[in-house]
Each structure stands twice: as C-alpha cells, then as structure tokens.
Amino acid sequence: MKNSTKLLCLIALLFAGSHVMAQTDDQMKAWMAYSTPGEAQKMMSKSEGDWKAETTWWMDPSKEPQKSSGTAHNEMVMGGRYLTTRFKGDMMGMPFEGLGTIAYDNGKKIYISTWIDNMGTGLGYMEGKMGADRKSIELRGKMYEPTIGKDVMMREVHTFVDENHQKIEMYTTGNDKKEMKTMEINLSR
DSSP states (O other): OHHHHHHHHHHHHHHHHHHHHHHHHHHHHHHHHHHSOOHHHHHHHTTOEEEEEEEEEOSSTTSOOEEEEEEEEEEEETTTTEEEEEEEEEETTEEEEEEEEEEEETTTTEEEEEEEETTOSSOEEEEEEEOTTSSEEEEEEEEEETTTTEEEEEEEEEEEEETTEEEEEEEEEOTTSOEEEEEEEEEEO
16 A cells, blocks of 8 residues: 555656646747747848938927937847947037837737937837838837926837838827827938
C-alpha cells in the first residue's frame, strides 16, 4: 500500500511538473514573439539617418503660417526595437529641440509615439496604426496646451513619400471641436 501511494504521488508530481514546463514553454514563446523585432521595426529602421526639416506651423488659420528649418537624427535603439528622433531647429525665433520615440507594440499591434521638447515640461503620447496604403501611420492622443490650461486632442500623420522624403502633419482639436492643421514638417535627406 505504501509503495502504491508513493507511486501515485510520484506520477502526480511528474504530471504537475510537465504541466508547469509546458506553461513555461508557452510563456517563453509569448515573450519571444513580443520582444523580437519584426516587419514593423524593419520598416521603421528605413528612417534611420540624418534629415533636413522644413517646418510650417499655423497659430491661427486666418493668418499666414510661420516657417523654420531644422535637422533630425533618427536612430534605432534597444536592438532595433524603437526609433528615436533628436530634432534641432528654431521656433518663433528661439532654439528648439525635441526628442521622440516611435515603437511598434508586437502584442497590441499598434504604433506608439512619445514626444518631449524644450518648449514645455510635459510628454506627448499617441497611439495608431499603419494606413491601408502601407505608406502612412496615423496616430491619435493628447497633449497639454498651456494657452488654454488643459489637454487637447492631437492627430499626427507620418507619410513615407519615398526613401528620401517624409512628411509629418499635426492636427489639433480645439474647444470648438473642430480639427485644425497646426504643423507640417517635410523631411529630406
């Protein structure tokens, strides 16, 4: 009787152990799929390098836009998982610099963008998807607007014109619930 009880306990432990091992293997496969750069990251890597930026922005749609120029340095980091952008230029006669990150979340199947710059102390955050044309990414999110003292809805469209040209368009939805184009950046290398 004692030997049969020991045998049953051993069988139960082996079964439980194999179940835990199978679960661990599945978990490992899930982590590997989540953390391995794929086609989206490969597409983002095409933006690596140094770019010239021509920026147009609208403070008031009834007035002429303002223009400035700058440079952007794009680099894939963390083993090709994220695209970072370091932007330098001028805005309204003042030095301007910004730092952005674009990621493709393999689990959620979305693009995520963050932005910080020296014209504020907050962080912009947006999420979006690749367009059906496979040449643009549309992102939506919020950013604090100090002139009205609250977050405003933002929309950003990154268009990959060709290997050496990109366009970024930014739109803001104001208190009147109307969307207004606030900035366009044309990048070339």
